Amino acid sequence: MNWTRSLLVASLSVVAAAQAPASKEVEAVYPEARALYLDIHQNPELSSHEVQTAAKLAGRLRGLGYEVTEHVGGTGIVAMLKNGAGPTVMLRTELDALPVEEKTGLAYASKVRTKDDAGRDVPVMHACGHDLHMAAIVGTAAIMAHSKNTWHGTLMLVGQPAEETISGAKAMLDDGLLTRFPKPDVAVAMHVGNLLPAGAVGIVPGVYNTNADSLRITIYGKGGHGSAPHTAIDPIVIAARTILALQTIASREVKPTEMAVVTVGYIQAGTKNNIIPDQAELGLTVRTNKADVRKQVLAAIARIAKAEAEAACAPRAPSVDRYEGTDLVYNDPALAQRLRGVLESALGKERVVMEEPITASEDFSYFVEQGIPGFYFSLGGADPEKYAQAKAAGTLLPSNHSSLFAPDVDPALHTGIAAEVAVLRNLLK
Ligand SMILES: [Zn+2]
Numbered sequence: 001m002n003w004t005r006s007l008l009v010a011s012l013s014v015v016a017a018a019q020a021p022a023s024k025e026v027e028a029v030y031p032e033a034r035a036l037y038l039d040i041h042q043n044p045e046l047s048s049h050e051v052q053t054a055a056k057l058a059g060r061l062r063g064l065g066y067e068v069t070e071h072v073g074g075t076g077i078v079a080m081l082k083n084g085a086g087p088t089v090m091l092r093t094e095l096d097a098l099p100v101e102e103k104t105g106l107a108y109a110s111k112v113r114t115k116d117d118a119g120r121d122v123p124v125m126h127a128c129g130h131d132l133h134m135a136a137i138v139g140t141a142a143i144m145a146h147s148k149n150t151w152h153g154t155l156m157l158v159g160q161p162a163e164e165t166i167s168g169a170k171a172m173l174d175d176g177l178l179t180r181f182p183k184p185d186v187a188v189a190m191h192v193g194n195l196l197p198a199g200a201v202g203i204v205p206g207v208y209n210t211n212a213d214s215l216r217i218t219i220y221g222k223g224g225h226g227s228a229p230h231t232a233i234d235p236i237v238i239a240a241r242t243i244l245a246l247q248t249i250a251s252r253e254v255k256p257t258e259m260a261v262v263t264v265g266y267i268q269a270g271t272k273n274n275i276i277p278d279q280a281e282l283g284l285t286v287r288t289n290k291a292d293v294r295k296q297v298l299a300a301i302a303r304i305a306k307a308e309a310e311a312a313c314a315p316r317a318p319s320v321d322r323y324e325g326t327d328l329v330y331n332d333p334a335l336a337q338r339l340r341g342v343l344e345s346a347l348g349k350e351r352v353v354m355e356e357p358i359t360a361s362e363d364f365s366y367f368v369e370q371g372i373p374g375f376y377f378s379l380g381g382a383d384p385e386k387y388a389q390a391k392a393a394g395t396l397l398p399s400n401h402s403s404l405f406a407p408d409v410d411p412a413l414h415t416g417i418a419a420e421v422a423v424l425r426n427l428l429k
């Protein structure tokens with residue numbers, strides 16, 4: 001009886017302490033988190049090649065007392081901290097950067113160049129903010145390791161490779177993420193962006209983002225001399241018609257109340273102005289948020305590509321190859337509601353924003369699809385002053401993947417750590 005009572009009193013005071021000056025414990029771990037941010041930002045690595053990045057993270061987490069397993073699904077890492085009986089909660093960060101040339105002009109801007117998988121020389125930049133996620137997770141890991149009296153259960157930190165190629169989550173699952181390690185009761189992830197000011201977090205209950213499908217369409221023609229088009233079948237003209245006809249899928253075929261995006265991100269054909277090439281290639285990204293609309297859009301793309309080729313007497317039907325894809329991320333609505341309250345008391349009500357679903361995509365959905373309820377929230381990254389100016393001017397700040405993407409590190413990283421700690425403590429009760 002007494003035991004129960006004293007435990008209750010202790011846990012109440014812990015809760016009060018955690019809620020009041022939350023920033024104090026963040027301050028204690030902040031210098032190291034920031035140093036790691038600067039290091040990783042200046043040493044970005046492309047998807048599936050996050051060797052140094054993963055090693056840095058693994059070393060830090062091991063130093064904090066986590067049991068770390070490396071090389072899970074390639075360069076992935078899993079760090080476990082057991083703290084008595086209770087639920088298992090997974091917190092995930094991505095490890096990879098992008099082939100983008102940084103043009104932020106920051107003193108710590110990346111100057112890294114490397115060879116990509118096709119052997120091309122490319123610049124590398126953390127243009128999606130995954131460096132900030134890693135710095136946050138290490139700060140959070142330190143606080144959780146130093147305050148084991150505030151939670152119980154098992155904390156599972158996951159450093160996932162190759163998010164940008166939508167392949168790392170699957171690789172980790174295929175390599176036994178849920179069989180070699182305990183299956184989490186909840187999976188949590190956070191993503192920084194410029195749609196919210198730094199200091200704020202955003203929540204979307206239910207559908208958070210979109211299904212994504214990457215398609216490659218190869219259109220076959222018949223090459224020849226540019227001066228004699230009647231002797232050839234021009235795949236560039238077929239490609240041009242195809243691209244325009246694809247625009248009618250979202251505007252004419254899909255029900256106006258449904259959401260669909262069909263973007264042709266590249267077209268590759270030809271080598272010289274007076275040569276009609278043999279073939280043309282289109283690269284597409286398709287975004288939808290319902291299974292039946294997804295099916296409808298993918299079928300329409302194949303149908304239109306085939307019909308345009310037929311209309312031009314192409315020697316062969318085009319090939320339509322869906323080479324990668326991921327399902328939308330679904331936020332468990334009850335969990336989102338509960339954690340909204342948790343974040344409001346940790347950060348202040350005015351710092352927690354209810355957001356609309358976005359049309360980005362990500363492979364965190366693979367974890368959720370294993371039957372693990374997920375909570376994926378957004379972290380404000382925009383300099384609050386620039387954010388206000390842009391809002392007043394009706395403009396947008398550089399988005400993720402832009403060469404100018406530069407989160408306002410101090411407020412964003414502070415808030416990210418405080419938010420993650422609050423969420424984990426609530427889930428690990
Ligand atoms: Zn990204």
Ligand SMILES: [Zn+2]
Nearest residue numbers: 128129130191
């Ligand atoms: Zn990202």
